[in-house]
Amino acid sequence: xxxxxxxxxxAAVAVAxxxxxxxxxxxxxxxxxxxxxxxxxxxxxxxxxxxxxxxxLDTKVSRVDEKAITADSKAAAAAQEAARxxxxxxxxxxxxxxxxxxxxQGIGKADQANAKIENYDNYTTVFENSVVFKFGKSELxxxxxxxxxxxxxxxxxxxxxVIEVRGFTDTTGSKSYNLExxxxxxxxxxxxxxxxxxxxLYRIHTLGYGSESPVAxxxxxxxxxxxxxxxxxxxxANLGGEKASF
Numbered sequence: 001x002x003x004x005x006x007x008x009x010x011a012a013v014a015v016a017x018x019x020x021x022x023x024x025x026x027x028x029x030x031x032x033x034x035x036x037x038x039x040x041x042x043x044x045x046x047x048x049x050x051x052x053x054x055x056x057l058d059t060k061v062s063r064v065d066e067k068a069i070t071a072d073s074k075a076a077a078a079a080q081e082a083a084r085x086x087x088x089x090x091x092x093x094x095x096x097x098x099x100x101x102x103x104x105q106g107i108g109k110a111d112q113a114n115a116k117i118e119n120y121d122n123y124t125t126v127f128e129n130s131v132v133f134k135f136g137k138s139e140l141x142x143x144x145x146x147x148x149x150x151x152x153x154x155x156x157x158x159x160x161x162v163i164e165v166r167g168f169t170d171t172t173g174s175k176s177y178n179l180e181x182x183x184x185x186x187x188x189x190x191x192x193x194x195x196x197x198x199x200x201l202y203r204i205h206t207l208g209y210g211s212e213s214p215v216a217x218x219x220x221x222x223x224x225x226x227x228x229x230x231x232x233x234x235x236x237a238n239l240g241g242e243k244a245s246f
């Protein structure tokens with residue numbers, strides 16, 4: 001029996017080992033490496049998909065945040081408008097209250113004015129004096145001026161007053177003569193009160209009556225002297241005790 005050479009046997013063993021090793025490696029790769037690689041690939045795919053989902057979610061979150069910010073801005077603007085409206089309402093309420101107060105004050109003043117107007121017809125006598133004249137004269141003597149000085153002093157500090165000046169004569173002479181003389185005597189009194197005592201002319205009413213309305217008997221000398229007179233009366237409106245100067 002022939003023996004196989006040793007070198008050939010070694011080579012055959014080596015080839016068999018390589019073939020056996022190659023088959024084992026291929027089987028290992030198929031059974032172990034390929035499934036791992038597939039899992040890794042699947043994991044990468046899932047990771048990519050999750051990354052995409054996360055990006056989409058981030059986008060949606062950003063949009064939601066923007067909407068929330070916009071809503072907050074609108075809410076803040078609405079709050080400002082509400083505060084402004086409240087301020088305007090408060091101002092309107094204050095204006096209404098002020099207007100009501102002014103109206104009430106106006107009504108009160110109107111009532112006071114009405115009361116004063118009504119009282120303008122309610123006059124009281126401040127004083128009543130007479131000055132006499134010499135026969136046929138219309139000039140004031142010292143005694144007449146002194147009487148008028150006293151009268152003017154009585155109306156100092158009086159408001160809403162009027163003065164009535166009425167001139168008279170005795171029955172000596174014609175009616176027309178006496179009427180004109182009575183007017184001159186009244187004018188002399190008015191001139192003295194306005195020029196010397198600074199009483200406003202618009203407060204004085206004057207009229208000459210001639211020989212009418214005698215206060216004494218014209219048949220006597222003393223009576224005729226009393227009838228040659230000018231009567232001065234001062235009246236003041238009763239306005240609830242109010243006093244003031246002219």
